[in-house]
Amino acid sequence: MATTTAAYNPDKTSFSLMPALSLWRREVVRFYRNMSRVVGVVASPLLFWIVIGAGFGNNFHNAATGTRQNYLDFFFPGALMMIVLFTSVFAMMSLIEDRNEGFLLTVLVAPVHRSVIVLGKVLGGTTLATLQGVLFLVIAPFLGVHFGPLQFVLVVVDIFLCSFALTSLGFMIAWPMDSTSGFHAIINLFLIPMWLLSGSLFPVASASPWMAFLMRINPMTYGTDALRGLLFPASAPEFSLTHSFAILTVIALVLFVMAFVVANRRSTKAAA
Amino acid sequence: MIHIANLRHQYGERAALNGVSFDVRRAEIFGLLGPNGSGKTTMFRILSTLMLPTSGAAEILGHDVTRDPDGVRRRIGVVFQSRSIDVKLSAEENLFHVGHLFGITGAPLKKRVAEMLERVSLADRAKDLAESFSGGMQRRLELAKGLLHHPQVLLLDEPTTGLDPGARRDLWQYLALLRDQEGVTILVTTHLMEEAEKCDRLAILSHGNLVGLGTPSELRSEIGGDVILLDAREPQQLAAAIHQRFQIDATVLDDGRVRMERAGGHRFVPDLVEAFPGEIDSVSVSKPTLEDVFIRRTGHRFWNEDAAGVEQRASASAKKKKH
Numbered sequence: 001m002a003t004t005t006a007a008y009n010p011d012k013t014s015f016s017l018m019p020a021l022s023l024w025r026r027e028v029v030r031f032y033r034n035m036s037r038v039v040g041v042v043a044s045p046l047l048f049w050i051v052i053g054a055g056f057g058n059n060f061h062n063a064a065t066g067t068r069q070n071y072l073d074f075f076f077p078g079a080l081m082m083i084v085l086f087t088s089v090f091a092m093m094s095l096i097e098d099r100n101e102g103f104l105l106t107v108l109v110a111p112v113h114r115s116v117i118v119l120g121k122v123l124g125g126t127t128l129a130t131l132q133g134v135l136f137l138v139i140a141p142f143l144g145v146h147f148g149p150l151q152f153v154l155v156v157v158d159i160f161l162c163s164f165a166l167t168s169l170g171f172m173i174a175w176p177m178d179s180t181s182g183f184h185a186i187i188n189l190f191l192i193p194m195w196l197l198s199g200s201l202f203p204v205a206s207a208s209p210w211m212a213f214l215m216r217i218n219p220m221t222y223g224t225d226a227l228r229g230l231l232f233p234a235s236a237p238e239f240s241l242t243h244s245f246a247i248l249t250v251i252a253l254v255l256f257v258m259a260f261v262v263a264n265r266r267s268t269k270a271a272a
Numbered sequence: 273m274i275h276i277a278n279l280r281h282q283y284g285e286r287a288a289l290n291g292v293s294f295d296v297r298r299a300e301i302f303g304l305l306g307p308n309g310s311g312k313t314t315m316f317r318i319l320s321t322l323m324l325p326t327s328g329a330a331e332i333l334g335h336d337v338t339r340d341p342d343g344v345r346r347r348i349g350v351v352f353q354s355r356s357i358d359v360k361l362s363a364e365e366n367l368f369h370v371g372h373l374f375g376i377t378g379a380p381l382k383k384r385v386a387e388m389l390e391r392v393s394l395a396d397r398a399k400d401l402a403e404s405f406s407g408g409m410q411r412r413l414e415l416a417k418g419l420l421h422h423p424q425v426l427l428l429d430e431p432t433t434g435l436d437p438g439a440r441r442d443l444w445q446y447l448a449l450l451r452d453q454e455g456v457t458i459l460v461t462t463h464l465m466e467e468a469e470k471c472d473r474l475a476i477l478s479h480g481n482l483v484g485l486g487t488p489s490e491l492r493s494e495i496g497g498d499v500i501l502l503d504a505r506e507p508q509q510l511a512a513a514i515h516q517r518f519q520i521d522a523t524v525l526d527d528g529r530v531r532m533e534r535a536g537g538h539r540f541v542p543d544l545v546e547a548f549p550g551e552i553d554s555v556s557v558s559k560p561t562l563e564d565v566f567i568r569r570t571g572h573r574f575w576n577e578d579a580a581g582v583e584q585r586a587s588a589s590a591k592k593k594k595h
Binding site for chain 2 (some may be wrong): 033034
């Protein structure tokens with residue numbers, strides 16, 4: 001005798017993105033309930049603003065073009081990229097917290113396709129990183145960086161693609177881990193070189209051949225270059241916008257699929 | 273409902289399950305009784321699709337845990353021993369979230385969440401963050417979470433861990449209600465004899481082997497009569513002497529006590545004491561318990577299987593001495 005109405009029929013199944021949406025929402029809710037994280041997100045662009053505005057000189061010799069260029073033009077996209085890079089990857093620390101706090105168990109015993117779980121988590125991290133990047137963008141006009149609505153939209157797309165790729169990378173690294181300190185150690189191995197070799201500090205054209213090769217296989221190079229081209233049209237980007245976006249999309253998808261493969265493995269070892 | 277055939281599991285070199293087989297019937301509370309390290313949590317992980325078995329098969333409602341994990345996941349509710357709710361979310365948000373994972377949305381979900389919160393007496397705390405809840409309330413939320421999608425089979429891993437006696441009783445009453453009113457099949461792991469007694473049927477595990485299967489009273493009835501325990505200064509000698517004199521099996525347990533089974537134990541005790549004057553320090557006679565079944569099948573006491581057990585036994589006997 002059933003005393004309640006059955007809201008769920010296990011025989012009627014359909015693929016749904018609802019669980020991804022729910023995981024995404026959880027990620028965002030947990031973020032804004034954690035005041036220190038909110039403060040961090042708002043304060044770090046402000047700090048950058050002060051440091052960049054006050055600290056850097058006016059001139060910077062661009063070896064690639066041989067022209068003299070305001071250093072800000074060169075540094076701003078790099079700073080924005082660094083913020084996106086760190087926020088994206090560290091957002092996936094929440095995966096390790098989920099594992100340690102036990103919440104991941106709930107997700108793992110639910111009949112949800114593993115790709116949908118990865119999508120929900122990655123989109124959550126991507127949203128936070130994009131938000132942080134856009135906040136940084138808002139202060140750009142005060143630094144003397146001006147752009148139109150179309151550029152703004154394209155920059156957001158660029159930031160989104162980079163965040164998605166990097167959050168997927170973070171997911172892949174965080175999945176098998178059970179300690180945040182181990183995650184830090186591994187992530188630093190990736191993050192610093194990725195940023196140094198992203199064209200944030202020096203352009204690809206001015207790098208030695210082997211370093212230029214590393215820069216060309218680094219997704220962040222394309223993100224930074226697209227950003228520079230959009231915000232500073234005069235700076236002559238090294239790749240066309242479509243070229244950069246195409247490569248970023250492919251890398252984002254490849255990293256996402258890899259994250260899915262990592263999460264989809266079932267083994268004879270305890271899953272959580 | 274649940275069919276387990278020759279299930280084996282290895283953690284590296286260590287075998288956690290050595291070919292265990294049993295079936296769980298519809299609408300029964302089935303207990304997996306065993307001390308820590310006996311393999312019951314391994315069994316739970318395999319059944320809840322968190323881990324693949326090394327070999328053998330486990331099916332729930334005809335769905336194989338290895339080949340069709342989603343088929344199993346749609347039909348089972350799982351309550352973990354450790355916390356699995358999100359304490360940064362409210363009670364209600366936790367349940368909505370689980371509903372979404374199962375594809376339940378909109379008005380039916382709203383209704384179901386309200387209904388489950390009511391049932392576990394958390395309706396008045398629906399909007400409070402779970403981190404503000406007591407251990408008992410969090411456990412009730414875990415239960416509501418496991419039952420939200422009307423599972424036909426409910427798996428619980430040591431569900432009363434950390435609960436006070438009142439909350440334990442409530443939980444068991446609720447499990448009985450689920451079985452009787454909704455026909456839910458319940459598999460529960462436990463290391464507590466008094467909880468095992470409340471199960472309809474039991475599987476007793478020791479070192480990854482199935483050492484007993486049946487109803488608690490069936491299992492107890494294999495013990496011939498009463499159980500007599502003796503304290504003596506020379507337990508080995510005494511056991512041998514008893515065996516010689518009365519032709520009954522007297523064994524020395526690993527805590528140094530001499531144990532035997534005998535029908536009409538109270539009539540036997542005077543004979544025993546008179547036969548060995550001055551050698552017996554104390555005598556106890558009791559009706560057989562599930563622990564006696566365990567001792568009979570494995571040759572050692574329940575809590576002696578691992579170090580944690582030794583500790584618990586030490587504190588238990590310390591309490592006894594006070595009496």
